[in-house]
Amino acid sequence: MTETSKERIFVDQANPQRWLLVADNLHVQATEGWNRFGGGRIAMVDGQARLVGEWDDVNRTVFLLCGFALENVLKAYLVFENPNWISNGKLARELRSHHLGQLAQRSALVPSSAGSPEILERFEAGLESWARYPCGLSVFDTEPEGVLSANDWHAYAALMRLYGQRLCELLSEKLWKGPHGFEGRWTFDGEFLGAAVRFQ
Template sequence: MGKTRRTFTQEECKAFVDAANPHQWILVADNLHEQACHLWSTRGRGNITLIDKDGKRTTWDSTNRAVFLLAAFAMENMLKAFLVYETPRYISDGYLKEITTHELPDLARTSSLIPYRDRDMWVFEALSKGNESWARYPCGRNAGDVQPEQAWSPALWIKYCDMMRAYAKKMQKLLAKGWVGPYGYYGRWTTD
């Protein structure tokens, strides 16, 4: 027998919309991005070196994993800000629906508002690859999903930062125009 899905009261659903509106998603994205940038600025203080069975050495900065994970989650929250803005029903009935994945390429493809989606797909793919494996866990989901830790390339870091800036700017413009959510929710946010 399947699990029964809870039905929430209208007041609980309204409170959920308040907690899950696009402005809340961008606030979390901004906070995670800020922390990723802070850690990025501290790189060079420690390294991790892996020596494989053939003696080949691979070295990366000790902040690499944490920066990668924070950046991936920042991007995920930013994409979800756009998706909730575009499709308010994703947060109706007291549930987060259809956008519960961590797969950034899938989330990006769902949005029609993010700038340069197709051109920048490589960034979503790079962040997503680590997000479900080496950046979050010591292993993948199974023996076929073992991926080595990847170091940030300067091009990936610069493009990620450019995207976060552009997405924040666009979302701020959208939020300043206002947003209508489920249950008659209306919000308008301006940013200084």
């Protein structure tokens, strides 16, 4: 297989519609987890039998899935706007980040709503720390586990619907030209990121 054909296959895997599909899959799993909230609790008690912390048993899972869903949809926008960021068989440096706020700022097309920077910051906080690992690299960057509130969830879900609606519209509007001869235009009929869409 030639290098060019390998690079072209990589574009098939890294185009903006693929990032959307992964974001949607993660969002569906996060929604399933959220629907299980209230089913079990985890409590941390110290040596003197004092309650140190208490969380829903799916708190960490849902928080992490939400964060990764946001990351993938933001990268879908960035790849849509910057096709060269998936050229030559690798992701550009600008895509190798878990910093949701920075990813959103790099895009001219990501829709914004009241509170969206705060929502992104909230979920970004767990991606490189407590939601993903039991501890940080040291005591100085180890954060306590955050608690996902109903307000957090509803703000996240509303933002994802906004992102999904606009991204499906963009991907269906006209032919997207990617690197290595890739061209694509997609149609949508159903629910993506919680948004009911029909773009033919």
